Amino acid sequence: ITVKEAAVYGSMALVLAVAVSLLAGLESLAIILLAIIVGMLYNAKIKKFGIYGNLCVALSTAFPFIYGAVVALRSFWAVPIRCWMFFAMAFLATWSREIIKGIVDVEGDRRVGIKTLPIVLGEKASAKIALIIMLSAIVLSLVAIPFVLNQVNYVFIVFIADILLLYSVFSTLQNPTRQTARRAKNMALIGMSVGLAAFIAGGV
Structure with missing residues (x-):
């Protein structure tokens, strides 16, 4: 095309x-x-x-x-408030993943002059920020439990999503290299997809 x-x-x-x-x-x-x-x-x-x-x-x-x-x-x-909660969760989780993605793209972004957090603050500091933001999304996913319609289905699936998301940012923080960040951003994408399934299963 x-x-x-x-x-x-x-x-x-x-x-x-x-x-x-x-x-x-x-x-x-x-x-x-x-x-x-x-x-x-x-x-x-x-x-x-x-x-x-x-x-x-x-x-x-x-x-x-x-x-x-x-x-x-x-x-x-x-x-309803539960939709606003999922809006906030999606926003925070995506923001965190984009920061991790910036670690993967740091060399190319530096060449073209894009000022991502990993370039401005460094990979380690950026990984810490990504962790804080992702933890905020995970906390919100737990706060949302009383507001969803089918709590049993939601809790089971969102627990899996939270583990995947938490692992993605922790692995990057422990070893903020390009290779680790690439795996982490893919893991975060899977976690976000599972989170979407939790949204649907919860009858939101």
Whole structure:
């Protein structure tokens, strides 16, 4: 696929997304427009500022939890607290993973001038920050237990997710090398996928 074809397909997808969101209501349209703006700003400018780029990626990953609730409930103000909790969990877990990913990409990012946390603070300090952020996500996953509809299914699956996520950041902290970080970011992705399964199984 050429760059021109990618631009055409991407534009068509954006138009379709906006049209579908409009059918679901103005509030869902506002969320999808905000997500599009965040994505465009990331590609155009913010990506070069690694720290803020990580936040954009985390925000974009977390948006669907609120967007889906707004589409289903037809009201932003009706979004239950458990959806906001999963929004926050997704945001924090993705942010942590993006920091770990920065350790993997540190050489390439340094060459092109992207100021990620591993470049600004070093790999070890960045791994510590990633651990703190991931621990916050894990704590939230436990706080959410009373709010989910099917607690038994949720607890069983989210426990597996939390172990995977915790292992990913601890392994990076113990040995913050490119090879370890690469394995850790993949492990974190698996953990986040299991976390999504917990979200669904919990009947959120």
